[in-house]
Amino acid sequence: ELKVEQNPLFLSMQEGKNYTIYCNYSTTSDRLYWYRQDPGKSLESLFVLLSNGAVKQEGRLMASLDTKARLSTLHITAAVHDLSATYFCAVDAHFSGGSNYKLTFGKGTLLTVNP
Amino acid sequence: KAGVTQTPRYLIKTRGQQVTLSCSPISGHRSVSWYQQTPGQGLQFLFEYFSETQRNKGNFPGRFSGRQFSNSRSEMNVSTLELGDSALYLCASSRQGGDTDTQYFGPGTRLTVL
Numbered sequence: 001e002l003k004v005e006q007n008p009l010f011l012s013m014q015e016g017k018n019y020t021i022y023c024n025y026s027t028t029s030d031r032l033y034w035y036r037q038d039p040g041k042s043l044e045s046l047f048v049l050l051s052n053g054a055v056k057q058e059g060r061l062m063a064s065l066d067t068k069a070r071l072s073t074l075h076i077t078a079a080v081h082d083l084s085a086t087y088f089c090a091v092d093a094h095f096s097g098g099s100n101y102k103l104t105f106g107k108g109t110l111l112t113v114n115p
Numbered sequence: 116k117a118g119v120t121q122t123p124r125y126l127i128k129t130r131g132q133q134v135t136l137s138c139s140p141i142s143g144h145r146s147v148s149w150y151q152q153t154p155g156q157g158l159q160f161l162f163e164y165f166s167e168t169q170r171n172k173g174n175f176p177g178r179f180s181g182r183q184f185s186n187s188r189s190e191m192n193v194s195t196l197e198l199g200d201s202a203l204y205l206c207a208s209s210r211q212g213g214d215t216d217t218q219y220f221g222p223g224t225r226l227t228v229l
Contacts, residue, residue, distance in 0.1 A: 033218075042205060043220040088158065102171045103148075103218075105158035 002027050004091050006106035013079045013113050021109045023072040023089035031092035032072045033103065034063050036085045043088065047074075079113045086110045117141065119208050119221035127227045133194040136224045140187050140208030147189040148218065149181060152203040161204075164189055165211070193226075201228045 003026040013019055023032070034046040047056045049065040049072060056063050060083065062075045072089055090103040120139045128134050140147050148171075149161040160173040164183035181191040187208075193200055203223045209216035 035220075042222045043207075045217050045219065048217055090158075102160055102163065102173070103150075103158075104160065105150075107157050 002029075002091060002104045004089060004104050004106040006087075006089055006109050009107055009109060011109055011111045013076070013111065015080055015113055015115055016078050018078065019076050021074040021076070021087055021089075021111075023074070023106055025070050025072075025091045025104075028070070029067070029091050032065050033090045033092075034072070034074055035088045035090065037088065037108070038085050046087075076111075079111075081113045081115060084111055084113045119206060119219050121204075121206055121221040121224050123224060124222065125225050125227075127229065128196050129229050130196055130198060132196050133192065134196060134226060135190055135192045136204055136206075136226070138189045138191075138206035138208075138221060140189070140206075141219055144208035144210050144219075145187050146209045146211060146216070147183055147187065148207045148209075149189070149191050150205045150207065151175075152205060152223070153201070158205075161191065196228045198228050200226065202226060 005024045007022050032049045035043040036046050037043050047063040049063060052067040054065045060077045065072045086108045088105050088108045090105045092103055119141055122137045138147055146165045148163040150158050151161055152158045161175055161179055162169055162181050163171040167183045178194045183189045203225050205220050205223045207218040207220045209218045
């Protein structure tokens with residue numbers, strides 16, 4: 001059974017600081033996704049990482065994937081209050097060509113950015 | 116472009132009842148997935164439909180079922196409700212449902228079972 005572990009689960013940061021959220025998974029896969037969820041809201045897609053070594057950046061967020069280590073990271077640069085949210089990583093258990101969605105999610109990281 | 120819509124947004128039921136939730140995907144999207152989100156178990160995959168066919172199913176009991184219509188709208192049904200079924204039910208749509216697609220999530224239906 002595929003397991004996805006995120007750490008930390010809770011992260012309190014000061015504005016302007018950098019930090020990294022880690023996502024480890026238990027089986028081979030080269031499909032990893034990052035989502036953001038604001039309180040009481042739905043999930044917003046942030047990044048889709050589709051191959052080993054993939055790196056994607058959007059604003060102050062950068063995600064990377066190391067399939068050999070079964071590890072993805074979400075790096076936050078110079079955090080601002082607007083980044084406060086819960087961040088989820090998810091791994092697709094079916095990774096062969098033509099596979100379909102069957103995402104396994106991590107527990108989520110609740111990020112609070114303090115002024 | 117309209118996003119994924121889910122109805123109803125909130126629902127209160129009692130144990131033993133059944134419930135039907137509806138999801139309308141983004142226009143042109145043919146894949147619809149359903150997820151259950153609870154504080155204890157987190158986000159869990161329920162099932163995925165594409166062109167009216169269930170292609171994937173998570174580890175949920177048979178009380179949870181779904182279907183997809185020819186216009187790609189999807190419904191999920193939970194029969195004989197239990198207290199533990201209280202959750203936020205999210206549906207997500209994508210064009211083809213392939214793993215390179217981006218899934219777009221709806222606002223969710225919050226189900227409370229009393």
